[in-house]
Amino acid sequence: MTPRRPLLAAAALLPATARADAAVAAAIAPSGTLRAAINFGNPVLAQRGPDGAPRGVSAVLAAEVARRLGLPLRHVPFDAAGRVTEAGARGEWDLCFLAVDPQRAQGILFTAPYVVIEGAYMVRQDSPITRNEEVDRPGVRVAVGRGSAYDLFLTRELRHATIIRAPTSPASVAQFMAEGLEVAANVRQPLVAHAAANPGLRVLPGRFMAIEQAVGIPGGREAALPWLRAFVEEAKASGLVARALAESGQADAAVAPPG
Template identity: 60%
Template sequence: MHDRLTRRTFCAAGALALGGCAASGRSARADPKAAIGELASTGKLRAAINLGNPILASRSASGELRGVSVDLVSEAARRLGVPLELVPFNSAGTVVEAVKARQVDLAFVAIDPVRAADMDYTAPYVIIEGAYLVREASALRRNEDVDRAGTRVVVGRGSAYDLFLTREIKAATLVRAPTSPAVTDMFLAQNLDVAAGVRQQLEADARRVGGVRMLPGRFMVIEQAMGVPKGRTAAQAWLSGYIEEMKASGFVAQALVRHGIEGAAVAPARA
């Protein structure tokens, strides 16, 4: 799977020029007035910011929301000429519930077929990895070793990897933490066997707690996209063109560098 991600990343770099032309065409065809009507029907664009995924967003020392998702939605609101309200959440699961309840107009979420019942996506803008964390003394050495009877794997409730592992795990038992940042502490406190999550979060936790190690490689690729409540087709169309332009122009890559994000790749241009 690592080779596949690498190939996709190289393809993205090679397609920038063509992707930029295609994105410009899609943006021109999308109706910005209709998009504004769907994205800012309350008079402002309410954007869900998931603080449970450090790739997407975090708080600065002063408490200000920052990150790739904040940069993307701020630029989108500027282009549309609408006021922006950033609505922070601590987990992907609560973000999805807010989208379903139409309490927010836009969210940054991982693409998953279960979530597609309630929202429409753009193409992905960033690709990240789902990985496993175990204790130093664990007998587990490979990702393939995890799905065995008696192995307890803790995940963040409602996260992309929770949804993925719920479909894919056949023998191991899933245990759900309330949020993704709580996974490692629950893993240790309840003496569970494996912690599953975003690689960067788990690597930071490993440095914090000690006595643990990452399993090599990854068990899934997570495609992060912008999502809107189901049926808001004008908003989805405009955002789809916008996100392709942001990838092709280097905006997303620059945001990853600016916020010190490592291990994430800009998603390829949409074909």
């Protein structure tokens, strides 16, 4: 027991905030390294820089969490949100950036949202579909990325249309094109970009869902959640989220209101 006394005495001299942050760091990253899941399948949140390193609001928030907690940071890249969720069940990350969904919340503890983006539909110019409400009809096939927020949402909401799942969100747009499907569902920004490059396509006005993007940690790490929730609120209020979106070319994404 004697060797521990100096350590305990030194800990008692630390400021309360430093001790609290050390406890949060241990709770959020038990290995001593913060493993942050980065989903490149959502270009609003994450992009690859010229050197291949992650950039965008997810990377900025991950770096700031690691800095404040004094943790080394390791990015864990993914190409689809569904694969982030699956990897979380295997214990492969400590921090994620996903849309809040009841199914995901069974294994992930979420903060309040920090960004709100739109789920939108894309059709061909000659499609008879002109409104979001017209998609849920027999014979309409809707391409989605498997396990995405809009896949989970549409699985619950659509009663008549058929959902066609591709491995990733970008692959779902390619499948929509290649197989002549009636509708592609995705985050609005990549659909708008795709339609702009392909004059035979159009994005329906409005949105079929609001996609609330939040920071998440694995279930069982509740001790870190109050600190993380406060961090997200500060990141929104201070302008950190807005700056990260603007600097990565996503200024049209909306910062979420206070939680």
